[in-house]
Amino acid sequence: MSQTAGVTSSPEGGTPAVRVHELTKRYGDVIACDGVSIELRCGEIHGVLGENGAGKSTLMKMLIGLVQPDQGTIAIRGRTVRIDDPRRAAELGIGMVHQHFSLVDELRVWENVVLGERGRLDPRAARQLVADIGERYGLTVDPNARVGDLSAGRRQRVEIVKCLRRDPSIVIFDEPTSVLTPGESEQLFDVLRLAVEREGKAVALVSHKLDEIRRATDVVTILRRGRVVDSMPTADAQANSLAQAMVGRPVSLRSEAAALGIAKANGEGRPSPLRNPPPSELRSTGSAGSASARKTSPALEIRGAVALRSDGSTMLDGVDIVVWPGEIVGVAGVEGNGQAELADVLANLLPLDRGTVVVSGHLVETGHAGVMGASGVALIPEDRHDAGCVLDLSVADNLHLSKLASGAGLGRIDRAQMRADAVRLIEEYGISCIGPDAPFRSLSGGNQQRVVLARELSSDPVVLVAAQPTRGLDVGAIEFMSDRLRATADAGVGVLLISSELEEILHLSDRIVVMHRGRIVGEVRSGEADIERIGLLMGGAVV
């Protein structure tokens, strides 16, 4: 491991704020962290780069007290310590801005910020605290707002304020930009820079995105499969060598850019789709699956979709989307602007109050169980555990789910057939598991996603909706998924790709639409994609 060289001086002289030495954590046979050594210094933004599954998360969980290491030491300001729980970590001056799991939606901003402290509850002081920190770091947010009502970007602000209120000397940011527009990401990096330069903190930025690391950090450490591969000042790092260190093999920055988190330069995209007919009038044809129907009507047409909550507020505010067979339409936008609701409509989970959904020329009723699937809409859900699988059942059961609703209730399930089908799909999609009877729970994230994909594609769909399909996957799995999505589109299926990762959208889509506050606010062809403009649209600017 190369030494970190040329770093800015720290107030405490040469002692690093955090020195991790040979930290190891095993989960049964899997080694999540293998002898990781790393140093975080004050006045420095240290990037921790690695693909999903590399061990970054586990490392941070050990620093924040949620997980105990099996071997190795952690030294804070030169003193070896044991971090037993989050409270102890806070006492030691370590704070983390979490991706999830730290805010309680029903409580107000100020309540969330002081949650977990000790001492009397003082609402006025708490509100003042929120205002003060907001001002100091440029992160204003209304202390009295209910957190559940805030946008993803605002909620992150609350997370940051909550982290900073204890004035930690060491701050860890865990994949912070996944919920931000490009513009908001820039603002965030400004906050980081401020924390480090003006306040003298030691900041760690954990990410799987190359661009981010190169833009925002001073030093970078690359993790792969639980080990530190290399560590160097960011200025000295080449994109190519970083990528290779991250993945462990030579990479093509161009073709694997999305997986690596590299935003594309303009003009590079996939070749134009098979067909590009102008939007035509609806023609109601015979069976949905007939070849002529597929070619002459859009695979999916959503018009004026409106969905309201029980209190009257809007989730979807008049969404219009058209997807032609063979094309990939990317829905860009920050999480929380209606994407989840859109996917839910297409998953029978949410009925529309107004508007229509037409699949291959046939009007489909929303909100009724199983109807979308029967009409030919396949879905890879945003959170497969939510509505995409049943964790406690086997792989074979999960592969069979789409067929479960058809057939007589009191009929016997043909388990032999089910198994045979499962074996075939496991083979075809390269699902790594013990066998068809393996508990679904025991599969890795990438393999679980493969099961979902296998099941959805095996039903011969007309439309494939892919919501955040590569979230949490490692580079290899991302590659596989991207290839499959392309192949599916090439085979004539209309693909609707919903993703908050702009790189992915840019890389895969023929057409990009931007979603903001439940409506489509703009559309571009992939070839003409202008990241800045898209970013502004994502943030709600009228461009």
Place this chain on the structure above:
Amino acid sequence: MANELVNASALDVVTSGPGARTRFGRTAPLSDRALTVALYLVSIGLALLISGILVSATGGSATAVGGALLDGSVRSPGAWGLTLTTMAPLLLVAVGTIVATRAGLVNIGQEGQLLIGACFGAYLAVRLQGPGWLVIVASLVFAGVGGAMWAGIAAALRAWRNVPEVLTTLLLTFTAFPLMTYGLRQNWLIGDRDTSRVNHINSGEQIPFDARLPNVELFGNSIDSGVIIALAVAVAVTWMVTRSRLGARIDVLGLNPRAAQRFGIARRPVAAAVLVGSGFLAGAGGALLLHGGAAGDRLAFGYSGNFGWDGLLVALLARNRVLLAIPMAVVFAMLRTGSSFLASTGVDRKMTDVVQALLVLALLLPPAIIFLRDRRRELAGAKAAA
């Protein structure tokens, strides 16, 4: 404008934690199995010990009590028969509860459903003319319908307005008792049409003699046919739940309601149907009680006698496995029949309630301890989060 997102079952009580179902019974190593058995023995022993202390502390003899319980439940002539007869309604109620729980429902209204079922059954039994077996079958079905309707109220409220069934089934139980009292006083309902009887205001008409469930000779033993019925139902339901498509749909509904909706298992109708079905079985249990004679052959106030509550407990303790519910129901039945012999020892009958409750609590401990240990192991052995 029903546009709420389809949420997970509102009160996900028994589908998490130690009562949770997994399809995979792990084949545990021998040391684990031994530990499990040991844990059960220790906790049951503890429960019995505390019971014994209680008995002794209030002047009774623990051994006498134990002996009396055994006498009443199995040792004295005809005791086994009575115990099994008592077991049958418990089993039916438990089976119905298990199916409801598998679908993610929380039905705690068995007592009321059973009572209403018994009322329906009694109504028909004293009026229908025909051979005994016809009366019995018709009564069982009609009682089931009564229980189904009673649960159906809760199901309708849940489907229509999302009212949590834990609340409605509970409230409906309390409603059932006064309604029965009312019915007992009306001759055109379940009241005794023989007004010359002394106690006719408080109890119903005696069911015809030939409408009592006959005994069946099996392997030289005389077994109540009600038991056969209950076991047959248990087996049939087990098949349905493990092998049929409906069973698989119910499983998915209980394990992940949103996934169920996604894949075409209409959450509201299916859940409602299951709740109604569970009520049907509880109601039929009421008829079984009536025709089997375990609680007397005429209705009276409080006729359900906690059979409903006990059936619920049996299901919960059997961790929602029908095959485990059978021995559990036998144990509960043994405590009931055994308690009738306690009078001779001078110890109050309520003691068996105490013993039962202590046993229930004791039976909770081993799964909880094992669950905690398993989860700790699983955390260590699980794939690392990225």
Place this chain on the structure above:
Amino acid sequence: MELFNALGDIFSSDALYVSAFQLSVLFLFAGAGEWVAERAGTLNISVEAMLLAGAFGAAAGHEIVAWSIAGLVGGCIAGLLIALIQANLSHRLTANQFVVGLALNVLVLGLTAFLATEIDLGPARAEVVSVPALSGIPLVGEALFARPWPAYFVYLLVPAVWWLVFRTRWGLEVRSVGENPQSADVSGIDVNARRRQAIMLCGLTCGFGGAFIVLGQVGQFQSSIINGRGFIAIAAVIFGGWTLRGTVIGCVLFGLVEALTLATPVQGYRIDPVILDVAPYVVAIAVVLLFATRVRQPRALAQPFVRGLT
């Protein structure tokens, strides 16, 4: 016409309001405690057991020391004991809270009935304390201001509970634990400890309530003294939409309805008792039905928490 006359007579008698108040006090003590427990995310079915234990404890306490305060203390201790079992089995050993609650109900019912036949528990009554001027108010004066002295604690109860849950750090943590235990855990809160404490609080208030019904109403212990009212308190919380205000309204409503049940025969009117008996429950169902869309339960209600799962 007859009906209106009847209602007029009933509602103009002091006795109705007295008994309504008495019953409401019982429901309020149980309901307020259960409300806290459910806000913490635990569905405490053992309210019935806690109330009954409180009643028994009061009678027992009074036997030992013949002061009514000893009865109150005894009741509270008994309630806390039951809560201790419920809390630790459910939220330390992760046993199914449902089964624990049901088992405790059966256990306490059997145990208290059994012990009551073995031990001789004499009468236990608390003195009536009248507030000078206020007790003279027509209709409700006696009901609200001339009651056995433990009853007056109910005026403190609701504001105290409100303050505890909404103005203290403990209350904030309890609420967070009921909504999102994962977040609370990550923020450094001991989730299961808060849940246990909430149950203990419920045990305390229920113990007090049970003691009150002995000391302030019936005057001695009977095994049928609670008779399902613990479940009504749970119903009150649910149909109050898990808000304190709703719970209070529910408890008062149930008290009133049950009092009507008792009052009408006394007044000599023969409304079929069945109607009166089912009235509280039907009212409860009707109210839940009407306000169902507003009902929003604590998100983590009845979901056990073990760190590292989900």
